[in-house]
Amino acid sequence: MSRGWIAIAKKTARSFGSWIVVLIISFPLFWMVVTALKPRVELLQIPPTIFPRHPTLGHFADLLLRTPFPVYFLNSTFVALGTTVVVLVVGTLGAHSLARFRYPGREWMARAVLFTYLLPHVVIVIPLYLLVAKLGIINTPFSLIFTYTAFALPFGLWLLRSFMSAIPPDLESAALVDGASRMEAFFDIILPLALPGILTTALFTFILAWNEYLYALVMVSKDLNKTLPVGVISLLTTGFDVDWSLLMAASVLMSLPLVILFGVLQKHLTRGFGTGGVKG
Amino acid sequence: MRLATKNSVLGIGLFLPALAFFLVLLAYPLAAAILLSFNNVDTLTLSSRYVGLANYWDVFADPEFLSALVNNFIYAVGTLTLQVVIGVAIALLLHREFYFRSLARGLILFPYMLSTVVAVLVWRWLFNDLYGFLNFALLGLGVVDKPVDWLGRMPNAFVSVIFVSTWKFFPFVVIAVLARLQSIPDYLYEAAIMDGASKWALFWDVTLPQLRSVLSVVILLRVIWDFKEFDMIYLLTGGGPGHGTETLPLMLYKLAFPLSQMGKASAIGVFMLVIMLLVIVPYFRFTDVGGEERTR
Numbered sequence: 001m002s003r004g005w006i007a008i009a010k011k012t013a014r015s016f017g018s019w020i021v022v023l024i025i026s027f028p029l030f031w032m033v034v035t036a037l038k039p040r041v042e043l044l045q046i047p048p049t050i051f052p053r054h055p056t057l058g059h060f061a062d063l064l065l066r067t068p069f070p071v072y073f074l075n076s077t078f079v080a081l082g083t084t085v086v087v088l089v090v091g092t093l094g095a096h097s098l099a100r101f102r103y104p105g106r107e108w109m110a111r112a113v114l115f116t117y118l119l120p121h122v123v124i125v126i127p128l129y130l131l132v133a134k135l136g137i138i139n140t141p142f143s144l145i146f147t148y149t150a151f152a153l154p155f156g157l158w159l160l161r162s163f164m165s166a167i168p169p170d171l172e173s174a175a176l177v178d179g180a181s182r183m184e185a186f187f188d189i190i191l192p193l194a195l196p197g198i199l200t201t202a203l204f205t206f207i208l209a210w211n212e213y214l215y216a217l218v219m220v221s222k223d224l225n226k227t228l229p230v231g232v233i234s235l236l237t238t239g240f241d242v243d244w245s246l247l248m249a250a251s252v253l254m255s256l257p258l259v260i261l262f263g264v265l266q267k268h269l270t271r272g273f274g275t276g277g278v279k280g
Numbered sequence: 281m282r283l284a285t286k287n288s289v290l291g292i293g294l295f296l297p298a299l300a301f302f303l304v305l306l307a308y309p310l311a312a313a314i315l316l317s318f319n320n321v322d323t324l325t326l327s328s329r330y331v332g333l334a335n336y337w338d339v340f341a342d343p344e345f346l347s348a349l350v351n352n353f354i355y356a357v358g359t360l361t362l363q364v365v366i367g368v369a370i371a372l373l374l375h376r377e378f379y380f381r382s383l384a385r386g387l388i389l390f391p392y393m394l395s396t397v398v399a400v401l402v403w404r405w406l407f408n409d410l411y412g413f414l415n416f417a418l419l420g421l422g423v424v425d426k427p428v429d430w431l432g433r434m435p436n437a438f439v440s441v442i443f444v445s446t447w448k449f450f451p452f453v454v455i456a457v458l459a460r461l462q463s464i465p466d467y468l469y470e471a472a473i474m475d476g477a478s479k480w481a482l483f484w485d486v487t488l489p490q491l492r493s494v495l496s497v498v499i500l501l502r503v504i505w506d507f508k509e510f511d512m513i514y515l516l517t518g519g520g521p522g523h524g525t526e527t528l529p530l531m532l533y534k535l536a537f538p539l540s541q542m543g544k545a546s547a548i549g550v551f552m553l554v555i556m557l558l559v560i561v562p563y564f565r566f567t568d569v570g571g572e573e574r575t576r
Contacts, residue, residue, distance in 0.1 A: 015378035021370070026387045028447070031413060032402045044411055047420070094298030101291020109295065111564075116306050118501075118560050120508035122529045123549040126536050127312035128305065150305035153298060182290060211395035213511040218537060229397040233515065244405045251398040258393050262386070 036248040059249040072231030080209040083148040087205045095160030117154035143219045152205040163197030228254045317546035335547040352527040356506040362446040367453025375461045392451035396511040403444045434524045460494040500563045
């Protein structure tokens with residue numbers, strides 16, 4: 001009995017210690033949220049209030065009604081979803097090919113995939129910029145969808161291939177014996193079983209496309225086609241009446257989709273990043 | 281039925297879309313970057329003229345290049361060291377049982393998901409010299425006696441850049457190490473405790489050796505990613521004050537876009553690539569071994 005109480009007391013003490021560390025590290029996230037909720041007078045108060053005394057959603061309203069933020073948000077949504085769809089289609093087909101078929105150059109391709117995963121993208125920013133300019137899709141969301149697809153594919157192919165290779169070939173063979181075609185077996189057997197890998201790839205791709213800054217900066221200069229990262233930074237320098245509360249409100253809103261995705265799929269995400277990061 | 285040997289035409293067909301993306305958007309640009317570095321490009325007409333190694337000599341002779349290279353190494357080594365030390369410590373912390381642990385894990389991992397833009401905005405507000413929380417807290421605690429200019433002077437700007445990068449990127453180390461910690465068998469600890477090992481000894485003699493392989497891979501990946509980091513530094517300081525925090529990716533960007541010196545910028549890119557290869561090649565050797573272990 002008393003041993004049980006000691007264990008609980010120990011765990012409580014440990015919880016306090018651990019949570020103090022966790023809260024210190026996540027303080028900037030907390031500060032972002034409370035700043036977004038503070039009215040302007042409170043923002044410039046010394047000492048600062050930890051919790052807003054008169055919380056307001058006014059900055060969110062300003063952001064949505066008086067700045068192009070909603071346009072940036074829609075652009076980012078289109079680019080991130082577009083990239084995710086293309087990566088999933090191209091990636092699942094390609095990974096299935098790498099996992100299940102044998103042809104000359106296959107191993108070589110698999111290595112090239114890993115190499116491009118590690119290729120620093122800043123090195124090819126100039127040729128890609130020139131290429132996109134030549135194709136006439138500069139300043140369009142498609143320029144970003146194409147480049148982000150190329151950036152996310154290596155990780156996607158690698159991860160999906162490892163998931164698909166782990167599916168027992170017998171399941172597929174059985175379907176073929178029952179008269180299914182190779183592609184029917186792919187849709188009915190492989191895709192459902194590879195779902196965790198597909199979700200992880202989708203999340204990784206979405207986050208990459210949602211957050212990417214350098215290529216969005218270089219390829220899209222027309223204000224109404226900008227994605228969130230470049231658009232929000234441009235709020236800093238344009239003529240709008242911008243204060244830190246507004247920028248924190250923008251930060252909160254642009255992080256919200258990631259919070260939701262992360263919350264819903266945390267398990268897959270953790271596992272996926274583990275697999276992708278550690279096992280290449 | 282042998283699946284693998286059949287239908288190799290279908291197999292190649294399924295890979296073609298991916299191959300097209302690779303060739304057009306990765307392989308061609310890579311080749312073009314190397315070619316560009318030997319040319320002078322006129323950005324108006326996009327015509328280029330072969331100049332041999334002239335771009336490279338120009339770049340190497342530029343004192344800005346040497347300082348960017350040195351900054352690049354200091355930044356990468358500095359932030360990586362902190363990421364690994366803090367990452368391992370936090371992973372150990374999150375590995376122990378405590379109340380609401382999964383919420384704590386979510387909070388710790390979250391900065392890694394965030395856009396660098398968000399991280400930079402939040403920290404620039406915390407660093408604000410008049411109303412920033414950081415100066416307020418440090419003044420209140422008596423650590424400093426007047427507000428610190430975190431981003432506008434050296435060496436503060438460099439320290440701030442390393443610090444914020446660490447905050448943003450250490451969760452990657454946590455994720456990888458935490459996954460490994462969960463798979464260390466208990467009997468290793470039990471045996472060590474039977475032998476009378478202290479907690480400190482348990483960490484050095486049991487935990488750390490088990491983490492060796494995961495840490496090697498994490499460090500190699502993070503070296504590559506930290507070395508090429510652009511967003512964080514560009515958005516926090518723009519490379520300033522002066523060229524104080526300018527690294528090679530920033531120099532490349534500034535030469536290529538505001539200044540339109542595509543050839544010279546490409547030479548920097550190729551130089552970076554060569555340095556990367558020195559890191560990537562051992563990575564390949566390493567994962568080859570890991571790959572065999574994995575399939576067994």
